[in-house]
Amino acid sequence: MTFPARPKTRLTELSARERAAALLDSGTFRELIGPFERLESPHLELQGVVPACDDGVVVARGDLDGKEAVVLAVEGLFQGGGIGEVSGAKIAGALELALRDAESGHPVCPVLLLETGGIRLQEANLGLLAVAEIHQAIVALRSHVPVVGVVAGMVGCFGGMAIAAGLCSHVIMTREGRLGLNGPQVVEQEAGVAELDSDDRRLVWETIGGQQRVATGVADVLVEDDVAMIAETVRTACEAGVPAENRSAQVGRYEARLARIDVSEPVDGPALRALWDDEGEER
Amino acid sequence: MSRGKTWFEALAGAIPDGEPASVLCADGTVGDERSRFLAVVPNPEARFPRARDGELGLEEGWALARRVREAVVEDLDDDRRALVAVVDVPGQPYGYREELLGLHLALAAAVDAYATARLAGHPVVALVVGQALSGAFLAHGMQANRILALEDPGVAVQVMSKRSTARVTRRSVEDLDEIAKEVPATAYDVTSFARLGALHRLIEGVNAEQPDAEDVERVREALAEAIYSARHDGSTDLSGRLASPEARQHRDASLRVRERLAEEWSR
Numbered sequence: 001m002t003f004p005a006r007p008k009t010r011l012t013e014l015s016a017r018e019r020a021a022a023l024l025d026s027g028t029f030r031e032l033i034g035p036f037e038r039l040e041s042p043h044l045e046l047q048g049v050v051p052a053c054d055d056g057v058v059v060a061r062g063d064l065d066g067k068e069a070v071v072l073a074v075e076g077l078f079q080g081g082g083i084g085e086v087s088g089a090k091i092a093g094a095l096e097l098a099l100r101d102a103e104s105g106h107p108v109c110p111v112l113l114l115e116t117g118g119i120r121l122q123e124a125n126l127g128l129l130a131v132a133e134i135h136q137a138i139v140a141l142r143s144h145v146p147v148v149g150v151v152a153g154m155v156g157c158f159g160g161m162a163i164a165a166g167l168c169s170h171v172i173m174t175r176e177g178r179l180g181l182n183g184p185q186v187v188e189q190e191a192g193v194a195e196l197d198s199d200d201r202r203l204v205w206e207t208i209g210g211q212q213r214v215a216t217g218v219a220d221v222l223v224e225d226d227v228a229m230i231a232e233t234v235r236t237a238c239e240a241g242v243p244a245e246n247r248s249a250q251v252g253r254y255e256a257r258l259a260r261i262d263v264s265e266p267v268d269g270p271a272l273r274a275l276w277d278d279e280g281e282e283r
Numbered sequence: 284m285s286r287g288k289t290w291f292e293a294l295a296g297a298i299p300d301g302e303p304a305s306v307l308c309a310d311g312t313v314g315d316e317r318s319r320f321l322a323v324v325p326n327p328e329a330r331f332p333r334a335r336d337g338e339l340g341l342e343e344g345w346a347l348a349r350r351v352r353e354a355v356v357e358d359l360d361d362d363r364r365a366l367v368a369v370v371d372v373p374g375q376p377y378g379y380r381e382e383l384l385g386l387h388l389a390l391a392a393a394v395d396a397y398a399t400a401r402l403a404g405h406p407v408v409a410l411v412v413g414q415a416l417s418g419a420f421l422a423h424g425m426q427a428n429r430i431l432a433l434e435d436p437g438v439a440v441q442v443m444s445k446r447s448t449a450r451v452t453r454r455s456v457e458d459l460d461e462i463a464k465e466v467p468a469t470a471y472d473v474t475s476f477a478r479l480g481a482l483h484r485l486i487e488g489v490n491a492e493q494p495d496a497e498d499v500e501r502v503r504e505a506l507a508e509a510i511y512s513a514r515h516d517g518s519t520d521l522s523g524r525l526a527s528p529e530a531r532q533h534r535d536a537s538l539r540v541r542e543r544l545a546e547e548w549s550r
Contacts, residue, residue, distance in 0.1 A: 030550070032543075032544055032547040032548065033540065033543050033544060033547065037543070039536075039539070039540060039543065041536070042535075042536055043466060043468070046465055046466060047462060047466065059544065061548070085468075085534065085536050085537055086536050086537075086540055088537075089536065089537040089540035089541060090540055090544070093540050093541040093544040093545075094544055094548075096541070097544060097545060097548045119442045121442060121443065121448060121451065121452055121469075122466070122469070123466075123468055123469075124441060124442045124466075124468045124469040125440060125441065125442065125468040125469070125470075125475075125476055125479055126468040126479065126534065126537075127442065127468075128420070128421070128425070128440075128441075128442050129425075129479060129481055129524065129534070129537075130537065131421065132421060132425035132426065132521065133521055133524075135394050135398065135421065135425075135426065136398055136426065136520060136521045139394070139395055139398040139399060139402065140398070140402060140520065158387075159418065160418060160421055162387035163387055163390050163391045163394055163418060163421060163422070164391075165387065165391075166385075166387050166388040166390070166391025166392075166394075167391050167394065167395055179387065180382040180386070180387055181375060181381070181382065181386040181387040181390060181418055182375070182377050182381075182382060182386070184382075186377065186447075186451065187377050187378065187379065187382060189447075189450055189451070190377035190447060190450075191333070191377045191378055191379075195377075195378060195379050196378075196379040196382075207379065207382055207383045208382055208383070216385075218385045218388060246395070247388065247391075248348075248388060248391040248392045248394070248395040249348075249352070249392070249395055249396075249399075251345055251348045251349045251352060251392060251396075254345050254385075254388070254389070254392065255342075255345050255346075255349065257384075258341055258342060258345065258384065261380075261384065263330050263331060263332075263380075267380065267383065268383070269383065272383060272384070
């Protein structure tokens with residue numbers, strides 16, 4: 001059996017702006033507060049960091065299968081995708097407008113492309129406030145429309161923005177994507193190399209990588225790092241609508257899952273997959 | 284005894300039994316208001332050893348979510364009781380097992396529960412009596428529609444502990460203190476945090492470590508006012524934080540971004 005040859009484009013090779021454009025219906029991409037408006041972070045130059053003209057977040061309106069959408073794409077190459085005052089306000093503000101529209105019966109599907117180490121430490125508490133506002137907007141919005149999170153790589157999704165991913169209606173990951181609260185290097189630094197060797201790629205991906213997260217139900221769909229396939233998966237997630245019970249509200253299920261962990265024994269990724277097998281456990 | 288435990292006991296009465304022992308939850312009153320008090324406190328026996336010093340870990344995140352959601356379900360047909368989060372959290376645990384078992388999701392569960400309660404009309408008030416650090420504060424405190432804090436040198440609000448920030452950013456603690464003078468958002472003290480406009484009130488002149496009856500009474504009065512104002516301002520979101528005079532001055536960029544987005548949102 002042969003397949004028609006199709007040039008594959010990896011989403012992870014694209015910039016945030018290109019990612020947003022590639023996911024939306026062809027020709028519908030329209031950026032809000034684009035780079036020529038130069039709405040930069042007012043806090044970075046003081047600390048010897050060159051600001052970016054979009055502060056590392058692209059807000060794009062456009063369509064997904066003809067339906068209105070807003071894509072919020074974090075640029076992982078700028079300051080590790082760290083969320084500062086401006087970039088955080090772009091995400092929170094766009095979600096707040098989508099909420100306003102949804103409440104007046106005009107649904108706009110929000111898609112978050114999460115390549116971020118979390119809050120940008122140079123902007124500290126301003127980032128903390130912005131991330132709390134992002135959390136609020138996701139929780140309010142997702143009862144009207146599904147909020148879709150994509151963790152494709154290469155930065156991964158950590159810190160306060162990993163909490164945001166935890167709040168999303170649907171989380172899509174690639175094998176390259178990683179999702180966790182504290183990044184591996186931070187865990188190694190704070191708890192020691194015996195706790196976690198952040199250079200051990202196999203170990204890291206078996207712990208927080210996309211395949212592991214989807215296998216244990218902590219994320220929803222594993223997809224190849226291919227623009228066309230991810231675009232299709234995002235459309236399917238938007239189409240799937242609002243889940244009956246969001247993952248972050250499944251308290252009984254996760255308390256039972258934690259109760260099944262024997263803390264006197266080591267547990268690793270493969271062992272957890274057996275223990276948290278969706279098929280084998282009662283919901 | 285931790286400050287969180289001290290203040291929980293002072294406000295709620297006794298320390299209740301419950302699982303896990305690190306999450307205190309009790310119903311009581313503030314003025315005329317039925318209130319559920321919640322705190323995360325150290326538990327040397329905690330099942331997950333990296334969360335024994337008051338960190339907000341896996342069990343704590345899910346247990347807070349359970350306790351908050353219980354109140355939401357019980358009050359569906361009734362007056363929504365107030366939820367008072369007593370905040371003294373040094374952060375989240377750093378551990379391999381924590382990441383494997385989805386610590387981000389445990390914290391999201393607590394965020395979700397508090398935000399859901401607030402959106403359902405429960406007045407949610409955070410009372411910061413000690414440390415309010417990192418993901419732990421996002422999960423337990425930041426979703427409140429009113430944040431109160433004691434003005435005290437032991438009260439700190441920040442994204443990461445100073446020690447960890449210094450290591451991650453490869454700067455010395457002295458460097459960080461210098462930067463904080465220029466950039467108040469990076470400071471740890473609660474007065475600097477108050478300048479960002481997210482605090483409903485800074486409570487002065489209270490002994491945060493060993494409060495006497497008068498101190499507790501003053502805090503109760505502040506809580507009662509916060510609950511009353513949260514219940515009556517007609518908004519269940521966090522937009523009030525950006526409406527304060529302090530925010531107009533120190534979160535100017537946050538406001539400008541929102542104005543610009545609103546202008547450009549629809550063609």
